[in-house]
Amino acid sequence: MKLLLRLALYVAAVLWCLLGVVLAGPPGVKEQPPALSTAELLGLARQTGKPIFIKADAEFNSLFQLTSASSSERAYDLFLIFTSLTERCPNCMSLHPTIELAASKLHTEQAAGDRKNTFIAVLDYADVPSIFRRVGVQTVPMMLYFGHKKPLEPVPFTVDSSSPIYVSLGNFLREQTGLAHFTLTPPPNYFRLGMTALVGLASVVLTVVFWRKFLTPVLRIGPLLGLGALFFSVYMLSGHMWNRIRKAPRSVAGSLISPGFQTQNVAETNAVAVIYALAALALLGLTVHIPSIPSGSFYKRRGFVLFYAVLLLVTTSVSFAIFRAKIGTYPLRLLF
Amino acid sequence: MSTSTMEQKPAAAAATLPDEASAALQRQKEQAQRSRLFVMRLVILGLIWLVAFGSRLFSVVRFESIIHEFDPWFNYRATRMLVNSSLDDFLNWFDHLAWYPLGRAVGGTVYPGLMLVSASIYRVLQAVNIPMDIRHICVFLAPVFSGATAVSTYLFTRELKDERAGLFAAAFIALAPGYSSRSVAGSYDNEAVAIFALQLTFFLWLRAQRTGSTLWSLACVASYWFMVASWGGYVFITNLIPLHVLAMVLLGRFNSRLHTAYSIFYVFGTLASMTVPFVNFQPVKTSEHMAALGMFVLLQGVAGLYTLRRLMSPAAFRRLLVAGGLAALVAGASALYVLRDTDLIRPWAGRFYSLWDTNYARVHLPIVASVSEHQPTTWTSFFFDLNLMTxxxxxxxxxxxxxxxxxxxFAILNGLTxxxxSAVMVRLVLTLAPIACVLSGYAxxxxxDYYLGGVFGPADSPAGTGHPPAVGTPVPAAAAAAEASATPTTEPTPTKAATIPAAAPAAGSPPGTLGLxxxxxVLLPLVLVLVVLHLHCIFVTSTSYSNPSVVLSASLGDSRMIIDDFRESYSWLRHNTPQDARIMSWWDYGYQISGFSNRTVLVDNNTWNNTHIATVGKAFAMDEANAFDVMVQNDVDYVLVVFGGLLGYSGDDINKFLWMVRIAQGVYPGDVTERAFFNSRGQFKVDETASPTMYNSLMFKLSYHRFYSTSVGKDRVRMVAPHSSISRDTPLASVEEVYTSSSWLVRIYRVREPDIFGRTVDERFSDFLPALKPPLAPVESVLPRLALSGAGER
Structure with a gap:
């Protein structure tokens, strides 16, 4: 009974780790705002604190043009985001939450009716390809800040990989809008926090349960170094260096695997690393843990033997399955 | 299986027996057992050799006995040269067919080990009256040597554990795709013999530092010499062995055996390596080799300190240590500073530098970045090349x-580095594969050992980690482990075995108590996994690594079609152009042209002169008039381009074109700009939206010239129709088409004569359109799209 409980704990911990990898992709965000005239667009933006989604050429023209009263001035600044919110542009997808955040932050910090108000307008290639052609946008995401005064020379904002996007975008907007205290801080990711807490909790529980029998020998320095080497090589073998050098996207539109030989994404390499590590731990359990169980506790040993054997078989099968999902023509399989 | 090696007599076990007669009987039994196991091991190793050889023959069976790819063609040509002349002639060979007009001093720019091996085999066979064509020797050299690699891997792994682990490792390396990728029949490249030398050097090093024997150390030097003569990857050994020595010193395991082995290895190894003309004075001049020198000096210092400690009082010794350490630090730093400032030591070579700073290559060395072998490794590549060895x-x-x-x-350091x-550079999976096989076999x-322990009788008491070795039974692996403090000939005492951490848990359960x-x-899943691993290795070797890439094949339903355009065209060049004709092509095809056609090329796969390559890239990237000038300046007679648009061969020159542009831009930024080859939407296109620079470039025109005359219409690689500037009435002004292979894979043009009146191309041809030749017979429109399983991959 106690053994079964421990097995269940193990399985639960493994499942949690897997779930964390599978589910941690960014949620896709796409809004469908009703849009008509400039006034309505602005009104909506003021009301909701969301960026303006431009859905038609006419909207863009009316939003962008100068007011008739004074031809040298527009009533507001415009921050245009040329983007493509499909899986073909993972960078755009990962940028978008920050844009929404900036819009809502601007909404709360700017006094209503101020002439220097800034509005963020998002142009999705799927909606208005004609504008992209007219402006001559060649790469997305492209971000241009248009002040309200002439000359209408845009200030481009380029993503700089040296600092997080919300920091550099916050600094940029602070400079352009003149709001002295404008900064962007991302909302806490409760999902990830929860996952971390759960995984941490699971490890603590496992540590407490297995402390004396299993973990004490691990804590000796030699095996600890060995584990370090093991995880280092698993990290390397699961292609994480490729991710670092090529700056791989985290995941492409929520799907775990980017098919093909030459590309990969972070989520899939994480999954592979977890699979490899689990298989390696199963082998280690068989080679190191089982012999350390005293010969008296026969059923305990048999339980662990079966557990490790099944774990080995399942993880290796999964690695074949992932590889087959990647390379469609690959014929080999183990269990599934 | 036996637990004792041939050289270790089980004296302790025998001495405990009271009865002389039964002791003798026991000895006899053990002797018989040992020789039986010895024969079995020999048989198993022989079978592994056969498997290694046989699994690499797919390309010969499917195609023919032919040299593959690009670099092997140069090696083959050099080997022929060596066979037909003397070693002196070979080392002094100045190849005027390459790098026109510069030429190439081959003797000083080549690792001659591979050619020497083949030529020696050829000579030996000749001497015993077995006439064999040198081509067959070259083709089958790699499979034969992979069997030898399996044996050297066996020896290496035996140093870690025992014969059983060795046999497993040998079986793994015999099949591992990461290694077979470079050693299938026809893949006549340096790596074919180098991996054998690598494993052998490692084994001999371990043996040398274990025994402290001068003989073993010299054997290690000899093997290292062979490695240096064979492959540039010898630098891996040059740095790994000092690293091992450093680790040993830091772990407090310095001893006189290590001192002897490393001193001999460094002094003689360095001298030996300098006899290779290509290596020359590098071992004493470049940074890659400085770690070995530094370790040599350090080791002498450490040896001196150990001697002093024996002679001095502890307090005096401590004072000496502090003062001496500071002085050494200051002296070493300033010496390094002076050496670097006086340029006596050159900084790291570019290719090695890109290993450390992964962005360096992309920014500074487009020629390195353009080679797909220098890219980082995806997890699929690892899984493909190592399968579950990961x-x-x-x-x-x-x-x-x-x-x-x-x-x-040593194994740990080898594995981690x-x-x-290999994660940084996909080509180096080749250096990971051997140690991965060793450690997989070990695991x-x-x-x-544990799950089969006691199954085959009590004599089979295994030496696994899980339980302590039986008292008094000498266990070779344990002996190696206890080597740190023991002298080589004494047997490990039980106390020493027990001091190995975690090797003998007190409450351990012997395997005899395991239930069926x-x-x-455990065994069932393990066997399953090993079987699938085996299937994977054969599958990968068969489908992906056995394509000659000189000959292509396409499947037409259930039949197969051989596409032999390359050899067709090279043969055309050989028979239809003047002996001294100079042929311009992208560097990928240089070795093949000089190997097959025996004609002069401007650039080849040696890529030693970036400027020259950039000049060729510039000629292809510029418009016809300017390209004509470049070609005339370089005395080009013929231009060869590879065009896959009709066949669907994705590794053609249009797909490589951006790299040509980039490399040309690096040297001629005023003439070539990468941006200009992208259309208004930032795409690299050949259809109607192509940028003017693109569709005016020589490469575009040479590729799509008369493409309209085929019934295909669409380019089958890019899946678009080419830009309409290539239409029926546009003849080429600077060149004329002389040959196009049957599937249009290779197109050859002759450069027109320069004008005797000094007019430019535009002036000459603006009002003169040469009569258009009737189109060639239309190519069959049902040409198959290539099943590109591996043709364009590597």
Whole structure:
């Protein structure tokens, strides 16, 4: 009974780790705002604190043009985001939450009716390809800040990989809008926090349960170094260096695997690393843990033997399955 | 299986027996057992050799006995040269067919080991009256040597554990795709013999530092010499062995055996390596080799300190240590500073530098970045090349930490460095594969030791980590592990075996108490996994690594079509152009043109002169008039381009074109700009939206000239129709078409004569359109789209 409980704990911990990898992709965000005239667009933006989604050429023209009263001035600044919110542009997808955040932050910090108000307008290639052609946008995401005064020379904002996007975008907007205290801080990711807490909790529980029998020998320095080497090589073998050098996207539109030989994404390499590590731990359990169980506790040993054997078989099968999902023509399989 | 090696007599076990007669009987029995096992091991190794050889013959069976790819063609040509002349002639060979007009001093720019091996085999066979064409020797050299690699891997792994682990490792390396990718029949490249030398050097080093024998050390030097003569990857050894020595010193395992082995290795190894003309004075001048020198000096210092400690009082010794350490630090730093400032030591070579700073190559060295072998490695590549060894290998690493003998320290360092480098550069998976096989064999054999322990009788008491070795029974692996403090000839005492951390848990259960269910439930999955691993290795070697790439094949339903355009065209060049004709092509095809056609080329796969390559890139990238000038300046007679648009061969020159542009831009930024080759939407296109620079470039025109006359219409690689500037009435002004192969894969043009009145191309041809020749017979429109399983991959 106690053994079964421990097995269940193990399985639960493994499942949690897997779930964390599978589910941690960014949620896709796409809004469908009703849009008509400039006034309505602005009104909506003021009301909701969301960026303006431009859905038609006419909207863009009316939003962008100068007011008739004074031809040298527009009533507001415009921050245009040329983007493509499909899986073909993972960078755009990962940028978008920050844009929404900036819009809502601007909404709360700017006094209503101020002439220097800034509005963020998002142009999705799927909606208005004609504008992209007219402006001559060649790469997305492209971000241009248009002040309200002439000359209408845009200030481009380029993503700089040296600092997080919300920091550099916050600094940029602070400079352009003149709001002295404008900064962007991302909302806490409760999902990830929860996952971390759960995984941490699971490890603590496992540590407490297995402390004396299993973990004490691990804590000796030699095996600890060995584990370090093991995880280092698993990290390397699961292609994480490729991710670092090529700056791989985290995941492409929520799907775990980017098919093909030459590309990969972070989520899939994480999954592979977890699979490899689990298989390696199963082998280690068989080679190191089982012999350390005293010969008296026969059923305990048999339980662990079966557990490790099944774990080995399942993880290796999964690695074949992932590889087959990647390379469609690959014929080999183990269990599934 | 036996637990004792041939040289270790089980004296202790025999001495405990009272009865002389039964002791003799026992000895006899053990002797018989040992020789039986010895024969079995020989047979198994022989079978492994056969498997290694046989699994690499797919390309010969499917195609023919032919040299593959690009670099092997140069090696083959050089070997023919060596066979037909003397060694002196070979080392002094100045090849005027390459790098026109510069030429290439081959003797000083080539690793001659491979050619020497083939030529020696050829000579020996000749001497015993077995006439064999040198081509067959070259084709089958790599498969034969992979069997030898398996044997050297066996020896290497035996140093870590025992014969069982060795046999597993040998079986792994015989099949591992990461190694077979470079050693299939026809893949006549340096790596074919170098991996054997690598493993052999490692084994001999471990043996040398274990025994401290001068003979073994010299054997290690000889093997290292062979390695240096064979492959530039010898630098891996040059740095790994000093690293091992450093680790040993830091672990407090310095001893006179290590001192002897390394001193001999460094002094004689360096001298030996300098006899290779290509290496020359590099071992004493470049940074890659400085670690070995530094370690040599350091080791002498350490040896001196150990001697002093014996002679001095502890307090005096401590004072000396502090003062001497500071002085050495200051002296070393300033010496390094002076050496660097006086340029006596050159900084790291570019290719090695890109290993450390992964962005360096992309920014500074487009020629390095353009080669797909220099890209980082995806997890699919690892899985493809190592399969589940990606799991066994880390486990083996971990187990090495438990045992942690001298050989294990070496295996750990080897494994960790190799896995890092192979992750950064996909080509270096080749250096990971051997150690991955060694450690996988190590891990699997540990597992089997325990779960098969006691099954085959009590004589089979295994030496696994899980339980202590029986008292008094000498266990070779344990002996190696306890080597740190023991002298080589004495047997490890039980106390020493017990001091190995975690090797003998007190409450350990002997494997004899395992139930049948336990054994089966472990062995069954393991065997399954190993079988699938085996199938994977054969599958990969067969489908992906056995394509000659000189000959292509396409499947037409259930039949097969051989596409032999390359050899067709090279043969045309050989028979239809003047002996001294100079042929311009992208560098990929240089070796093949000089090898097949025996004609002069401007650039080839040696890529030693970036400017020259950039000049060729510039000629292809510029418009016809300017390209004509460049070609005339370089005395080009013929231009060869590879065009896959009709066949669907994706590795053609249009797909490589951006790299040509980039490399040309690096040298001629005023003439060539990469941006201009992208259309208004930032795409690299050949259809109607192509940028003017693109569709005016020589490469575009040469590729799509008369493409309209085929009934295909669409380019089958890019899946678009080419830009309409290539239409029926546009003849080429600077060149004329002389040959196009049957599937249009290779197109050859003759450069027109320069004008005797000094007019430019535009002036000459603006009002003169040469009469258009009737189109060639239309190509069959049902040409198959290539099933590109591996043709364009590597």
């Amino acid at each position: 799991v066994f290998f880390p486990v083996g690493l971990f187990l090495c930490f438990r045992r942690f003998g001298d050989a294990h320290v 190799a896995v890092y480098f 699997v054999s540990h597992l089997l 269910i336990d054994r089966v439930s």
